[in-house]
Amino acid sequence: MxxxxxxxxxxxxxxxxxxxxxxxxxxxxxxxxxxxxxxxxxxxxxxxxxxxxxxxxxEVRSESDGMRFVQLIEFKTHRKDEINQLMDEWEDRTGGKRTATRAVLTQDHEQPDTYFEFVEFPSYDEAIHNSNLPETDELSHRMRDLCDGEPTFHNLDVVRAEAL
Incomplete structure (x- = not known):
């Protein structure tokens, strides 16, 4: 509603x-x-x-809602549980430091080993700050070890966002 x-x-x-x-x-x-x-x-x-x-x-989402930039990460893995544990660990270790405001992990319905993670940020600069955290760098290396191939990153400026 x-x-x-x-x-x-x-x-x-x-x-x-x-x-x-x-x-x-x-x-x-x-x-x-x-x-x-x-x-x-x-x-x-x-x-x-x-x-x-x-x-x-x-109600319409506005700039004050904080989402102006999204990073989309596409990756393949057959080790979903380990990826989830790694993400939980990263969240614990970056509390109070990270600038990501929300993350949504999705699984491709037709290709079950393909995942897309949407990570929201207040701005591109905040995403860069988040990427430069030592914990994020470590997460990236450890995540690559769990993936079947290299993840693909898409940096996206939010044009429109609204609650439906």
């Missing part, structure tokens, strides 16, 4: 309210009603709820 956003900046206000509320539609409506009553002096009426519902927009 698409998350919804209510943004006070998009409604006329004497107090120049800047509150933004996001979540599932029923959560946003309830919080927006409570806010409209307590901060703006409105009464909780069916008309107010309908007006607020009409102001809701779909």
């Amino acid at each position: 698409t998350r919804k956003v209510a943004d006070c900046r998009k409604a006329p206000s004497d107090i120049n309210c800047s509150l933004t509320i996001s979540g599932e539609e029923h959560e946003v409506i309830q919080a927006a009603v409570e806010h409209a009553v307590s901060a703006h002096g409105h009464e909780d009426t069916p008309e107010l709820r309908e007006q607020l519902r009409g102001m809701l927009e779909n």
